[in-house]
Amino acid sequence: MAKVKIGVIGCGSIAQHRHLPEYKMNEQVELVAVCDINTERANSVAQQYGLKAYTNYEELLASGTVEAVSVCTPNYLHAPISVAALNSGVHVLCEKPMATSEEEAKAMIEAAKTNGKKLMIGHNQRFVASHQKARELIEKGEIGKIYSFRTAFGHGGPEGWSVDGKDSWFFKKDEAFIGAMGDLGVHKTDMLRYILNEEIVEVGAFVESNAKDFANVDDNAVCVLKTESGIIGTLAASWAYNGKEDNSTIVYGEKGILRLEDDPTYSLVAQYATGEVVNYELGKIQSNDEGGQSNSHVIEQFVDAVAEDKESPVPGEEGLKSLAVILAALKSSQTKQITRV
Incomplete structure (x- = not known):
């Protein structure tokens, strides 16, 4: 079975403690790249997992190397990055709160619909x-x-x-x-x-x-x-x-x-x-x-939805409510x- 190629945008604590280790544990996943505006952090996390490092999410999305991304950035970037990813044909798992306004959240939902891609919000x-x-x-x-x-x-x-x-x-x-x-x-x-x-x-x-x-x-x-x-x-x-x-x-x-x-x-x-x-x-x-291995079930649910083409377990509509x-x-x-x- 082909593995789902994943990138993680934002390399802070939630990415380091939850997303990256849980993707790494998942047999359906091939981790490809990470992205962070802090070059040192992007490089150090990329090195740890043997991935390509980006400091610009647009470059990562344009590379065509990933099918899905986790958006683990500060809240104000959730919507712009998610919309850009969905518009470039990539599935999105976005951390909560999904956006900073209803308008932003609706734009994310719309982008998922228009592009036929999955949007999941990390409500574990x-x-x-x-x-x-x-x-x-x-x-x-x-x-x-x-x-x-x-x-x-x-x-x-x-x-x-x-x-x-x-x-x-x-x-x-x-x-x-x-x-x-x-x-x-x-x-x-x-x-x-x-x-x-x-x-x-x-x-x-x-x-x-x-x-x-x-x-x-x-x-x-x-x-x-x-x-x-x-x-x-x-x-x-x-x-x-x-x-x-x-x-x-x-x-x-x-x-x-x-x-x-x-x-x-x-x-x-x-x-x-x-x-x-x-x-x-x-x-x-x-x-x-x-300490130890984390399993928030969010990652496995997201990967499963992408791999098996199932409905998003926590779609944007739910995140918005x-x-x-x-x-x-x-x-x-x-x-x-x-x-x-």
Whole structure:
């Protein structure tokens, strides 16, 4: 079977810890090239993997050597690079948040459609075993009507793991556009939409910068969300959880409660109103703390979609819906109003 020829654009931490090692492990992949505007970084990563190094993504795309690329750049470049890649006939896996505006996101979706290429957004929380199981249990009516939820995604901040530390683009508004809400919050809106199988329609939010004095983006946000059927809940996204990462979600229903990634041993705990408790050991959620081989399932899903010509598992339309919630949260925080998505 012919292997899928892949290039990775942007050689920062997410490329080095997730995309490159996961592509390398994948038997359906031939890694061809990497690209980074930092020449030294591009060369050093290329050397490590035995690839060709580029410092200009247009040159890489024009080379005709790759069938698909991962876009692992600062947020403000996601859309222009993805659109350029799709227009040059290359499939795209883009990191989240997919874009910095709805217009940009729609341009990406349009480019994928026009060129008949796959666009996938790297929302890995859909592939976490506990989240998949929760979706299944909720769908089966296992905990009855859903009333409420709370979810959080917080850690000490990207300076702990970004290749550039405190100088990282994550903290610069003109490159990142949005801070913790774009880094972590968008993962959780996507996860909630996925497990509840409903759209979020209204948002009230405080999106603040109160923890990192060297940054000019948000680092602490708390949102109240309402879904189309009237489920209400909270979402917290933070770069100021300094002791331990929190990636937990709790769903409250008429017959019981589901606790996801909340217990150190069991990735899903179902607590029923009858007093019965069911513990599921489904393997740990991925965190930035762990060493060893990473498998976010995003890469294998993307490669499989390209190799087998299947639908993109997280298409641009889905990325846009999750982004729209974040944009509504920003607007709510600025206007001090509840905002419709």
